[in-house]
Amino acid sequence: MTRSMFRCLITVFVLLAAAAAIHAQKPARDPNQPIDEEYTRKIREYTTEPFFNSPLTDYLPASPNVPTPKTVLGDIAGAPGKLPYSEEVYRYIRMLEKASPRVKVFSIGTTEEGREMIAVAVASEQLLSRLDENRARLAKLADPRTINLNDDEADKLVADSFPIYYITGTIHSTETGSPTALMELAYRLAVDDSAYVKSIRDNVVTLITPVVEVDGRDRMVDVYNWHLAHPKDNWPPLIYWGHYVAHDNNRDAIGLSLKLTRNVLNTFTGWKAQVLHDLHESVPYLYDNTIGDGPYNAWLDPILTDEWQMIGWNNVSEMTKFGMPGVFAHGNFDTWSPGYLMFIAATHNGISRLYETFGNAGADTVERTLSPSQYQRTWYRQNPPLPKTRWSQRNNNNYEETALLTTLQYFGAHSKLFLKNFYLKSKRSVLKPKNEGPAAYVLPGDDPRPGNQAELLRTMQAQGAEIHRATAPFTVVLKPGKPERPGGEATPAASPSPTSEPTPSVATTRTFPAGSYIIRMDQPYSRIVDALLDYQYWAPNDPQTEVYDDTAWTMGELANVGVVRVVDTKVLSVPMERVNGEIGAPGAVAGSGSVYLVNHNADNALVTLRYRLRDVDVDAAEEPFEAAGQKFNRGSFIIRKASLDELNSLGAELGIKIYAVPQPPAVKTHAVKAARVALMHTWLDTQNEGWWRLAFDQLHMPYAYISTQDVARDDKLKSKYDVIVFAPVGAPPASIISGMPMYGNPLPWKTTSLTPNIGKIDSTDDMRPGLDWSGLRNLQAFVQQGGVFLTVDDTASFAVNYGFTPGVTITRANRLRAVGDILRMKTVDATSPIAYGYSDSLAMYCANGPIFNLSNLADGSSGRRRSGQRATGRGTPDDPDVVQGRPPSEVPESPKAEVWEAMPLSDEQRRNEVAVIPPFERPRVVLRYGDMKDLFVSGLLDGGDEIAEHAAVIDVPSGHGHVVLFSTNPVWRGQTKGSYFLVFNAILNFDNLNAGRKVDAR
């Protein structure tokens, strides 16, 4: 044994001994440190049962110079009646920073409404003084290419480094407990001298964002304060959380549309943190849902899923030993979708974690009665919650803090293991091309939608991906025999092996032009790119029957942009250069002449262009044409009187190619106007329409924001608006009319001195009234007078049920399970302006949308009939029956129609045409669901035959206007940018939707 080996061994022993000592820390206070007597007494007073507390939180250590949360709150954390605004939380955190060298506050960005987001780091002075050098080491572990994937080098870095554990609070605004729990946790971590807490702050930097949804927090506190001021009244439900969406703010880690997602993502990746732990409050009493249930997301490193088990079970086990009931893991959360905020860590080589604790949506202490599914014992919940108990916000804070402290202690005690795993996961992400593949994703340089392509690439950049661009054409091997289609998979020929059959056919290849984008998989964040661009398959017979969320998100398909998965590793050595800066599509005016042409390719920037040229006349070509050596699609813009300078700068800014020509093309046209648009919302729920507002705002498409109550009062809608958009509500059609029940007191949603943060997006004296029958009449008059009413999913059902769309009916689904999946649509009528810019097929997001049937009769009868089997009689199943004792009579041919079409009218129906819809008012099908064989694109589809071939997007002429029905949802969670333009087409062509229409002869 050499001296150095001996020294090494000694070091190992010392380290092991130290780890064991750390891990053995007893969860108990330091008897030599005084406690804050009054604070401690209040903790016990507000905790409703002794077993709802732990040795970690049943006291508060005193400090001569560091203020407790009481300084700002006026009472302790979790006290009844105390819900601090974000500003109060921040004030306290900054007081802590001033008073303690163990606390450092960082501003991490702002919200949509301009409120600040912060992250506070708490650790020993020693660790905090070494943050920058530590980050430099973590950056190398996070990107193992910097150390040539050298494990020995990594071990040295791990030995010198300490980890970052990032905790985020109250993303869900009705889940109110975490800000005070996190204020107190920060205090404890900074002040407590117990060996247990000391071992945390000496080994881990705890990074805390106490309020993630800051806009929503302040509105929630308003509502709670209103409730305190009106103790006998019902209080208004929190209809707006963030500026755009409510609980879906925790589904944005795919599309990154919200500022809070980007701020947390940038903080997580910027700090090179190891964990992202998000706090929620919807399950009694503490559900560590990290381990969850299957199916697990298929793109994660198994090292991570093992870490989930380790940390999750330690957490449950420690709290079980404290005697705290209702602490469990597993449960019914499937771990499939990468849309959750915490999943930022899972897809970026960290560890995602989530607690559901129990809360009262406010700080009242109340009796809570649970349902059997919540209190019954299950295999994973051996010590379940109590069927009935008094519950307080303090209980909630005890659970959250105890759970976090036990987890932080465990994490700190095993920090070297988790740091090493962090390195290994990052390294295995870099090795992806050589191991599981693919080698790269390629986005072809000749994509017909360069604007949407650039937008998709910018999202990948925001996810932290490096993107390259081919500097020359290149060819890769594709799977033999596999037909090519946009977004399809390209894998190389199987290499011959002794055990397998010889490769059946010659490998095919595909050549990509110079300028094609390449996202290499030999980079640290390859995993998120693979997860987002790949296809999803959820087996219809998967044992998981309670699907938690969307099952598909394939982003190339949803963006209507070509994405090719390439397994051939040759792709990594083609000539390419790294793209620096944000990716944009090229755009400017080319050629010369006084007429300007813009190809309609359904790039979303075109709607921005139209509204930016608000005062300029723009026409749409009703047929394809060729000019300036280019092919132009139906719907292409023809602009006559515009300033060249303006078009040049708009083209460059928006990434749009504009062709100047001397003469307008000889093609039929109609005007494309900057329509006056209203987005109508209910006071029942604004969750889904929020994604529509966000899409319109991102593209600078102006709109009026109106409620069903405004429509109820306004019988001159057409004088103000050309199009009323009614996004999905998530409520039954009847409640759109009735609103909320009119029992009890009015429910105001308006700005007052008591509620300064609500009523800004929209306001009302009373949230309860709905559209009412007057609103229904006003909407119908709006359509009759020439307006376009655009409806989607459940609001399409509303339009059908309330008589807007004669001839359309909805079939109830029996077996269909299209659970947030992606299905293929086929274009039925490419001449409809709604289809402008699209090809003959489009992948769309679907969530069990309505199954439409068409009829030429107003009441929808004589709708689609599946051809019946023959009656009992002579012969084989295909034979005609024969009546005996007379010559056979001739059977007239029965009328035929496709599934998406109306049946032709029969002679009997024409005898008296009272109910026959005049030909020019018959529903016009624009898109339909694909045939069963090519309907499925991604996710979970079961019973698809029930919806296959049925109409999906229908334009129903009515009076002088139109009602547009969508069975699919074209605007969803910032992910479906490829289908947005179906909506924009309906808007821009609102007064010419009949263009290209073929009317039945009779």
Ligand SMILES: [Zn+2]
């Ligand atoms: Zn939640």
